[in-house]
Amino acid sequence: MKNVLILIAKRFAASLLTVFIVSVIIFIGVELLPGDVAETVLGQSATPETVEAFRKELKLDLEPHVRYGAWLKDFVNGDFGNSLANGRPVSELIGWRLTNTLFLALITSIIAIPLAICLGMLAAFYRNSFFDKLISVTTLSFISFPEFFIAYILIAVFSVQLGIFPSLAIIDKHMGFGAKLFAVLLPSLTLTCVVTAHMMRQTRAAIINVLASAYIEMAEIKGINRLRIIVHHAFPNSLSPVINVIAVNIAYLIVGVVIVEVVFVYPGLGQLLVDSVAKRDLPVVQASGLIFSFVFIFLNLAADVLSMLSNPKLRQSKI
Amino acid sequence: MLKLLRQSPLSAQIGMAIVLLNIMAAVFAPIIAPYGETSVVGDVWEVFSLKYYFGTDHIGRDLFTRMMYGARNTITLAFITTFLSFLVGSSLGFIAAVKGDWTDTLLSRGVDIIMAFPTLIFALMILSVMGSSIPTLIFTIAILDSTRVYRLSRAVAMDIEVMEYVEAARLRGEGLWWIMRHEILPNAMPPLMAEFGLRFCFVFLFIASLSFLGLGLQPPLADWGGMVRENAGAITFGIYTPLIPAGAIALLTVGVNLIVDWFLHLSSGLHE
Numbered sequence: 022m023k024n025v026l027i028l029i030a031k032r033f034a035a036s037l038l039t040v041f042i043v044s045v046i047i048f049i050g051v052e053l054l055p056g057d058v059a060e061t062v063l064g065q066s067a068t069p070e071t072v073e074a075f076r077k078e079l080k081l082d083l084e085p086h087v088r089y090g091a092w093l094k095d096f097v098n099g100d101f102g103n104s105l106a107n108g109r110p111v112s113e114l115i116g117w118r119l120t121n122t123l124f125l126a127l128i129t130s131i132i133a134i135p136l137a138i139c140l141g142m143l144a145a146f147y148r149n150s151f152f153d154k155l156i157s158v159t160t161l162s163f164i165s166f167p168e169f170f171i172a173y174i175l176i177a178v179f180s181v182q183l184g185i186f187p188s189l190a191i192i193d194k195h196m197g198f199g200a201k202l203f204a205v206l207l208p209s210l211t212l213t214c215v216v217t218a219h220m221m222r223q224t225r226a227a228i229i230n231v232l233a234s235a236y237i238e239m240a241e242i243k244g245i246n247r248l249r250i251i252v253h254h255a256f257p258n259s260l261s262p263v264i265n266v267i268a269v270n271i272a273y274l275i276v277g278v279v280i281v282e283v284v285f286v287y288p289g290l291g292q293l294l295v296d297s298v299a300k301r302d303l304p305v306v307q308a309s310g311l312i313f314s315f316v317f318i319f320l321n322l323a324a325d326v327l328s329m330l331s332n333p334k335l336r337q338s339k340i
Numbered sequence: 341m342l343k344l345l346r347q348s349p350l351s352a353q354i355g356m357a358i359v360l361l362n363i364m365a366a367v368f369a370p371i372i373a374p375y376g377e378t379s380v381v382g383d384v385w386e387v388f389s390l391k392y393y394f395g396t397d398h399i400g401r402d403l404f405t406r407m408m409y410g411a412r413n414t415i416t417l418a419f420i421t422t423f424l425s426f427l428v429g430s431s432l433g434f435i436a437a438v439k440g441d442w443t444d445t446l447l448s449r450g451v452d453i454i455m456a457f458p459t460l461i462f463a464l465m466i467l468s469v470m471g472s473s474i475p476t477l478i479f480t481i482a483i484l485d486s487t488r489v490y491r492l493s494r495a496v497a498m499d500i501e502v503m504e505y506v507e508a509a510r511l512r513g514e515g516l517w518w519i520m521r522h523e524i525l526p527n528a529m530p531p532l533m534a535e536f537g538l539r540f541c542f543v544f545l546f547i548a549s550l551s552f553l554g555l556g557l558q559p560p561l562a563d564w565g566g567m568v569r570e571n572a573g574a575i576t577f578g579i580y581t582p583l584i585p586a587g588a589i590a591l592l593t594v595g596v597n598l599i600v601d602w603f604l605h606l607s608s609g610l611h612e
Contacts, residue, residue: 039456165593170586181578276458295553298468306468317458
């Protein structure tokens with residue numbers, strides 16, 4: 022157990038370092054690289070006076086490392102500066118949208134994770150059968166389709182033809198939980214299609230891998246029911262790769278929401294990011310990019326730690 | 341070569357047919373297309389007819405024409421980007437494997453950092469700073485993607501690097517470039533070629549996504565992702581125009597994947 026703690030501590034330290042470097046890159050990328058942000062943003066027609074005033078506002082006249090320190094301190098305190106487009110504080114814009122994005126990701130995970138595990142087990146149980154091949158072809162196509170293709174097909178079927186769901190996922194602050202759930206169902210179904218494909222394939226591969234071991238043969242010889250072998254004997258031992266792929270896919274989900282949010286005009290962080298990139302609203306881009314990166318790095322860390330904890334081999338290994 | 345093609349499984353043949361069809365469309369776009377790339381020829385969102393095979397788009401341009409030119413623009417852009425990404429990624433990967441030591445450490449840590457970012461977010465941030473232009477698009481995506489190529493080519497080259505013939509070349513006093521070019525590259529070719537197909541799919545989808553978000557190729561250039569975006573509004577009226585470019589993107593990626601599957605199967609030496 023001591024070994025695994027050291028391992029986790031090392032992994033955690035590496036993530037902290039990555040977070041630090043990522044924040045530096047985002048800072049440098051947005052504030053230092055393009056020569057002069059002020060001129061770029063204001064355009065060529067700007068007078069020297071307006072450029073100068075703008076530089077003051079962004080504190081561009083200070084030393085880079087001083088600005089980085091101040092920026093990071095503000096960021097940790099939840100002050101992300103003001104939006105260039107409408108002057109409102111970025112934290113105000115981001116807060117509500119971040120909860121919306123997380124809500125969408127949460128609903129998707131609740132649908133996708135059990136579905137992927139069940140499908141993966143079934144595919145492993147009926148491996149090489151018609152059912153297995155059908156699932157394999159379907160998931161392969163979902164992986165190679167762009168998200169917006171799946172989204173528009175779902176819209177065409179469920180909202181245009183059948184008229185069950187609205188084609189736009191518009192929610193506001195006063196909606197009840199049920200109404201919100203109904204609104205995000207179609208976007209989360211789209212995301213489910215994408216992530217389930219990855220998770221299910223990994224689950225199937227992991228279980229089939231374990232099925233080759235001697236203790237499974239032993240269980241078979243004892244005459245235990247095959248489904249029971251898969252659920253009770255094979256699945257627990259394939260948990261480590263499965264947990265890993267689930268966490269990695271949730272990380273992907275947080276980022277993959279960008280396109281789906283734009284398709285369904287869902288007021289999430291991804292849509293805000295895309296809008297701000299188009300408007301070149303740099304403080305908003307910085308803040309939302311940083312939040313996305315943090316969540317992504319954290320979930321990848323969680324993936325590694327969980328798979329370390331669920332894998333007895335890793336727990337014993339010498340470092 | 342011909343014998344190999346004849347023996348290929350049905351899935352690979354379908355894949356090749358799809359890819360060939362797309363390449364033909366891209367190459368002969370000006371000849372096949374009945375109208376000009378940006379000329380307005382009819383009403384908004386007209387339905388399929390002999391005059392407009394796929395109908396018209398949101399401002400009355402012929403969708404079939406736009407699809408042909410879109411194939412040309414999108415596929416060319418994706419191909420150039422993938423090629424550049426391989427040039428950078430595999431050279432750096434080979435250098436890291438052959439040189440070893442601190443060169444390897446430095447490059448690998450650098451790649452780790454870029455890979456710690458979610459790709460789409462990184463690209464969006466660069467585009468917001470630099471503005472979206474074709475060179476920026478190509479370089480941004482190529483650099484982001486080359487990290488994956490680097491990982492693979494480094495791993496492959498590591499295996500080759502310990503072989504006797506590389507040792508022999510070293511003892512002969514051959515230089516770094518000579519070893520990479522004559523010893524490592526030929527042996528690393530099969531896995532790299534399969535990876536090229538996969539990376540092409542990824543880059544192609546990535547460019548399509550960026551264009552869909554309005555940050556890729558800029559109008560009036562025809563581009564499949566952008567065409568989905570422009571016509572997206574039609575779907576709520578029960579007009580399926582946006583599904584055509586979106587479907588074309590899906591079809592091409594599936595086609596390339598089918599070929600890559602066959603290729604991987606061949607090069608892994610598994611025979612039924």
